[in-house]
Amino acid sequence: MQNKPVVIVLDKNENSRNIISSYLEDLDLIEGIQLFEDYSKGLEFVKQVKDNAIVILDITEVNSDEFIEEIRLHISKLIITSADYSTNTIVKALRMGAKEFLPKPVIKNELVRVIEAIAQIEYSEISSQSKIISVYSNKGGIGKTSIAINLAKELEKVTKCKVALVDLNLQLGDVSTFLNLNPTFDVSYVIKNFINKDEDIFIKAFERYKDSSLYILSDPTYIEQAESISPQDIIKLFEALKKVFSYIVIDMSSNIDENSLKILDLSDLVLFTTIVNIPAIRNAQRCLTLFKSRHYPKDKVKVIVNRYMDGDEIKIEDVENTLDEKIYWKIPNNYFTIMEAINRGVCVSEVNLNSNIGNSFRDLAIKISDDIIEKTVMQYRV
Ligand SMILES: Nc1ncnc2c1ncn2[C@@H]1O[C@H](COP(=O)(O)OP(=O)(O)OP(=O)(O)O)[C@@H](O)[C@H]1O
Ligand SMILES: [Mg+2]
Structure with missing residues (x-):
């Protein structure tokens, strides 16, 4: 068993450091408490104890982003406190990897509850309750694979969480081609052989993307293997994925077949992708009607316009009126950058981080993770 963790408090306010210390001094589950007014000294201490610590970081008076990023490199058990507890601040703290946010002044019972939960590692993080995000369109060639790959990569960068990218275009998957991967295992092999294994074995079946927290599972090599996958298999696969990954991008x-419907039904978020032309929008209309008939919860389906161009003859308002849906996100048309990424077998951000399309994928990842966290925060507050 791991040693008890030490609690490290980084807080500029002496009074509040002492209060936190007094709240925790009798707690049996922790090894001790270290208080720091000087954040650089606190960080040095964190580096020494690494993950056998719980850090309570106050961000009321500090410009926090870079500091949180740095501290998260060394520690996963982070609690953030602040006198500013607007939804924005809470969402940002959780997106940056805090396990919990506590408003100041900190309440003893709340603090003890959180520390106990984290120390016992039974904690279900509200920032990383696993979410399945599927990228779908009932029309081919619309940009599903391009969006799934780049969204997954940006989610991993923005949230620092474990992200899975799973190619469930079972007969014509492109993910491994787009990313120039030669995977050892594929989804049908994983369903047959890895699903009931422990987390550390299960994760080895995935291709890890360049030492990042993005893990990829490719489509089957042979069509017969794809045909043997059933909706029941998809349920089992998703259950296994949810135990390991914070975000699962599909x-x-x-096709609209049994497997697709099972994937869509089980998804927390469906990014329904279209482009601005009449045939695509007609198809979108039909598909959204189908979703309505399946009674998906409000907010589950978001419409994304890909290959968007400012001067398009058909305006976004026209699309919204026709579909009777707000457009959630627009991804600009940038054939050159996307093709260079595909040709080099990399993500768009590796070709040109600051291109319009690179920015768009990053901001989409931020919006999705913020929306998910905000929804959870709201549920907590009710
Ligand atoms: N935003 C964009 N700007 C310019 N070109 C794009 C954009 N998104 C995708 N494309 C191009 O469109 C083509 C189809 O993209 P992609 O393969 O991602 O679509 P898909 O919906 O996954 O297709 P399929 O139905 O075959 O799986 C690719 O050549 C890609 O380079
Ligand atoms: Mg595709």
Whole structure:
């Protein structure tokens, strides 16, 4: 068993450091408490004890982003406190990897509850309750694979959480081609052989993308293997994925078959992708009607316009009126950058981080993770 963790408090306010210390001094589950007014000294201490510590970081008076990023490199058990507890601040703290946010002044019972939960590692993080995000369109060639890959990569960068990218375009998957991967295992092999294994073995079946927290599972090599996958298998696969990954991004085929419907039904978020032309919008209309008939919860389906161009003859308002849906996100048309990424077998951000399309994928990842966290925070507050 791991040693008890030490609690490290980084807080500029002496009074509040002492209060936190007094709240925790009798707690049996922890090894001791270290208080720091000087954040650089606190960080040095964190580096020494690494993950056998719980850090309570106050961000009321500090410019926090870079500091949180740095501290998260060394520690996963982070609690953030602040006198500013607007939804924005809470969402940002959780997105940056805090396990919990506590408003100041900190309440003893709340603090003890959180520390106990984290120390016992039974904690279900509100920032990383696993979410399945599927990228779908009932029309081919619309950009599903491009969006799934780049969204997954940006989610991993923005949230620092473990992200899975799963190619469930079972017969015509492109993820491994787009990213120039030669995977050892594929989704059908994993369903047959890895699903009931422990987390550390299960994760080895995935291709880890360049030492990042993005893990990729490719489509089956042979069509017969794809045909043997059933909706029941998809349920089992998702259950296994949810135990390991915070975000699971699914690239899909444009078929509407039993497997696609199972994937869509089980998704927390469906990014329904279209482009601005009449045939695509007609198809979108039909598909959104189908979703309505399946009674998906409000906010589950978001419409994304890909290959968006400012001067398009059909305006976004026209699309919204026709579909009777707000457009959640627009991804600009940038054939050159996307093609260079595909040709080099990398993500868009590796070709040109600051291109319009690179920015768009990053901001989409931020919006999605913020929306998910905000929804959870709201549920907590009710
Ligand atoms: N935002 C964009 N700007 C310019 N070109 C794009 C954009 N998104 C995708 N494309 C191009 O469109 C083509 C189809 O993209 P992609 O393969 O991602 O679509 P798909 O919906 O996954 O297709 P399929 O139905 O075959 O799986 C690719 O050549 C890609 O480079
Ligand atoms: Mg595709």
